[in-house]
Amino acid sequence: MSTSDKEMQRYNHYISQLFAVEDDLLEATRAMMQQEGLPSINVSASEGQLLHLLALMSGARRILEIGALGGYSAIWLARALPADGKLITLELDEHHAAVARRNLDAAGVGAMVEVRVGPALASLTAMQQAGEAPFDLIFIDADKDGYVDYLQKAVTLVREGGVILADNTLPDAVLDENGDSGAKRYNAAVAAHPALVSGIVPVLRQEGMDGLTISIKRTRGTARASV
């Protein structure tokens, strides 16, 4: 049995038009990204809605994102925060960061989102050293070769019971059977991590299917919890 790309597109369309209809501000964000020459590698609307839902389910007040691009996923996430919530998003590229700030301001969430520019690993290390308050949810979506390093930092920066998400973790891990992709190493690392309970949810986008790896940090005192 095989599922054609056309079927996948129909599934994606069904989910998006029912649950993840973009408003004018999200549409304008994508238009601005295109106008500014940013690549179209943001999450799909249906995945954005899934991120929004997961942030609400975890009662997130503080969110960390690794990989801002033009701020599209950050808008979906920030919209799940309470009025006094905070989202920090890390971005390597100055131009991407500038476009993200503009889009976040235009979407009305600029005051609760901070875009930090620099290599994510250095920013994460600086956060650890500065004793950054724990995050309720961390979304990893930049530079797959760095995913395992980001995971190690994320496990220390997320609160017990908090959520760590990683994007683009399915085709790269499965179809490159003999390879050693960042996604494959990431999935193996979370599956073996004693402090995490993890799984993968397939996600649909216009170009086909991908995966979102979801982990929850165990609460101390529960089985297998030791960081």
Ligand SMILES: C[S@@+](CC[C@H](N)C(=O)[O-])C[C@H]1O[C@@H](n2cnc3c(N)ncnc32)[C@H](O)[C@@H]1O
């Ligand atoms: C897939 S895009 C993020 C998409 C965004 N989360 C969304 O869905 O709207 C990845 C972003 O990570 C940034 N990036 C790549 N390597 C990075 C690094 N080492 N540190 C921080 N950001 C990085 C890229 O410049 C790019 O903007």
